[in-house]
Every structure is written in C-alpha cells, then in structure tokens.
Amino acid sequence: MPEGPEVQRSADLLHDALAGQTIRVLEARTKVAKAWLKEHPDVFAGKRVEKVWAHGKHLVGSVEGGLFFHSHYLMWGRWMVVAPDAPEVETRDRRERARIVTDETAALLYSAPKFNVGMGDPYEHIPALPLLGPDVLDEPFDADEFLRRLDLEPQREIGTALLDQRVSAGIGNYLRAEILYECRMDPWRLVGDLDGAERACLAETTPALCRKAYLEGGRTVPDEIQTLETDDRDMRYSPHAHAWNTKHWVFRRTNLPCPTCDDYVRQKHQLSHSWEDADGKTIEKKRIIYYCPTCQGVAPEHVKPARPHKDRRPPDSEWAAPDEEKDPSYT
Structure with a gap:
C-alpha cells in the first residue's frame, strides 16, 4: 500500500499538473462519485483547480465554487498524468477509476477503489478525514x-x-x-x-x-x-x-x-x-x-x-x- 510519502508525491504531481487549470471533463467510475456526478451534471466543467494536497494516505483537491475531489489508493491505486491527447486518454483502461482533463493535461486514476467528489468542506463529507492525526510530513510535525x-x-x-x-x-x-x-x-x-x-x-x-x-x-x-x-x-x-x-x-x-x-x-x-x-x-x-x-x-x-x-x-x-x-x- 502506498504510504504518506508516496501519496504526497502524487499530490505534488497533480498539483503541479492541475493547479490553475480549467477542467474540461471530470468523470468517475466509482459508485458513489458516479451517482453524485449524475445528480450534478457538468458541475466541474469550466471550473478551475485551486489546490491538490495530501493528508496521510488521502489525496484531496479543491476546485473553485466550493467543489472537491478525494481519492485513497488502498493497495494498488495510482494517479498518472499525461497529455490530454495521449493514447491513455483515448483508450479506456478497465482499471481506470476517474479522470480529470484540462486543455493542457489529463490526470487518470487507476485501480483505486475510493474516489469521491462533492461540494463543501471535504472534512465534513469524507468520514475518515476529520479523524486523521497529524500528517507525518507536516512541517513542523505536531x-x-x-x-x-x-x-x-x-x-x-x-x-x-x-x-x-x-x-x-x-x-x-x-x-x-x-x-x-x-x-x-x-x-x-x-x-x-x-x-x-x-x-x-x-x-x-x-x-x-x-x-x-x-x-x-x-x-x-x-x-x-x-x-x-x-x-x-x-x-x-x-x-x-x-x-x-x-x-x-x-x-x-x-x-x-x-x-x-x-x-x-x-x-x-x-x-x-x-x-x-x-x-x-x-x-x-x-x-x-x-x-x-x-x-x-x-x-x-x-x-x-x-x-x-x-x-x-x-x-x-x-x-x-x-x-x-x-x-x-x-x-
């Protein structure tokens, strides 16, 4: 299972690729996120990614308008960043769980069973987040x-x-x-x-x-x-x-x-x-x-x-x- 350092490197990767970028497409295959997006069609389209960060093994992204996305790798998950016209974007991999596409980049989530989206404070919507202790990579560590x-x-x-x-x-x-x-x-x-x-x-x-x-x-x-x-x-x-x-x-x-x-x-x-x-x-x-x-x-x-x-x-x-x-x- 990827641990805090590995998830933080993923958060760095996504922040560098997505922060400031306007979302063209955000799709999900996980059950809860897919249902939420169906109830809120195209809500992420045209919105700018503000920040991506990690708290322990959880990765969170904030999007303008009070939106957020959240992932947890568990054992096998990983984010991959490619060009928006890369073959991975054109050809759907059965392991894909979510994708975030902008004019300049595409972030693809593979094999992670947990991907959530929503509106508001993610610490109020994702039950595990408010329970987490201090992040081992916090500077200074508490x-x-x-x-x-x-x-x-x-x-x-x-x-x-x-x-x-x-x-x-x-x-x-x-x-x-x-x-x-x-x-x-x-x-x-x-x-x-x-x-x-x-x-x-x-x-x-x-x-x-x-x-x-x-x-x-x-x-x-x-x-x-x-x-x-x-x-x-x-x-x-x-x-x-x-x-x-x-x-x-x-x-x-x-x-x-x-x-x-x-x-x-x-x-x-x-x-x-x-x-x-x-x-x-x-x-x-x-x-x-x-x-x-x-x-x-x-x-x-x-x-x-x-x-x-x-x-x-x-x-x-x-x-x-x-x-x-x-x-x-x-x-």
Whole structure:
C-alpha cells in the first residue's frame, strides 16, 4: 500500500499538473462519485483547480465554487498524468477509476477503489478525514498531538498503534517497521510502558524518517547502509542489487542479516485492529511486522527461529532476469 510519502508525491504531481487549470471533463467510475456526478451534471466543467494536497494516505483537491475531489489508493491505486491527447486518454483502461482533463493535461486514476467528489468542506463529507492525526510530513510535525493521541490507548502494542491513522496520518507497514527499528523498539511493547527516551525517539524519528522516504523515493537507510546491502551478496535475496532490496533496514528483509548486528531479520503477524461483526463475532486483522530481535530487544515469545537465506537460496545462475524477477520475501 502506498504510504504518506508516496501519496504526497502524487499530490505534488497533480498539483503541479492541475493547479490553475480549467477542467474540461471530470468523470468517475466509482459508485458513489458516479451517482453524485449524475445528480450534478457538468458541475466541474469550466471550473478551475485551486489546490491538490495530501493528508496521510488521502489525496484531496479543491476546485473553485466550493467543489472537491478525494481519492485513497488502498493497495494498488495510482494517479498518472499525461497529455490530454495521449493514447491513455483515448483508450479506456478497465482499471481506470476517474479522470480529470484540462486543455493542457489529463490526470487518470487507476485501480483505486475510493474516489469521491462533492461540494463543501471535504472534512465534513469524507468520514475518515476529520479523524486523521497529524500528517507525518507536516512541517513542523505536531509531536505533542502525536504523543497525546498515542497515549489514548496505553494498552495497545506500539507496532499496532503506529498503523492507526488517528494517531498519525501516513504511516503504513514499511514506515512502521523502519521507525521501530531506528528506535530499537520491540513492536509488542505496550504504549503505556514506553519511557521518556523511547517516546522522544518516536516523536523525532517519525517525521524525520518519513521526510527522508518522501525525498528519496521510499529509501529509509543512509548511503553507507545501502552500499553495504548492495555490495554484499549475503545482504540481499537476489544477485541483482534492486532498489527494493537495498533501501530498508528490515522491511521485506526476512532471513537476511541485520545491517547492524550479527542476527537475522525476522517477520511475524501482529494484530493491527479488531472489530465485531453483525453477529457479535470478533474479527481480527493482522499485518506482517519485520524486525531484528537483537537490535530491538524483542521478547523471546515473538522471535521465530532464523532461516538464513544464504543457506537455502538457489544458485545465482538460476535466478530470472531482473525484469522478470519477483520479490522473494520468504516467511
């Protein structure tokens, strides 16, 4: 799932392409937006896009006349900007969910299940928006509000709390793992058990690491660590030094050596949230957390035995070509 840095880059892309431009066409295929546009035909036509911004994983655009559009990528969504006469505009892709076309550009939304349009304040019409915590890319980051929201549920595990968009907006699975690693923190520690130094580390590391990921295409490690993971064959899955395998401390590096100590990175499912269905049955959703047991002082009950990748990987000659290779994040 794209996280705060990726959505912010999309917002930057759309703002640069659309701000100040007059909309010729705005269309949607999502059910709610399509119905709203049917009730308000051509309401966006001739209106100027004022601003596009991100709040966490949500992307919002304001249009003159009090109009707005809103999208959320979930797992696979993405915006693409092309010329208004590009083949992508002429040929409808079945994955397309919305399009905004001006005289100079076209913005196409693919594979995102959430696209909304409306009139008024989007924070009053999109239920998730007013619940969001401070954006991890805000400058300055509201660390006091972040910690206040974190403290509302002291019995939560910190690895679970960081995924809650009501605590801070924009953290997903890769940022969660990397923040906890940099703070040398056990993902299963309870929020209420964190000491002052640990809380200060979270408040400082969260915006700093997210800003780095935003500026550097998702990279969370310094140059010297990426060089280490690139040059040492045992530090990556593939014989090819792909960026996805060399730009993180622990995320998707299961059974590879920790870049800091002699231990191996592990993964384990951790409860992210739970709810009751209509029959009163508790439903639990879990996400994979990546961690180094030694560096993060993880409690023994959460540490699976290491299965060093170098001891069971296929010969380099058997690997697929780079453009055919798949992510081999072994469990």
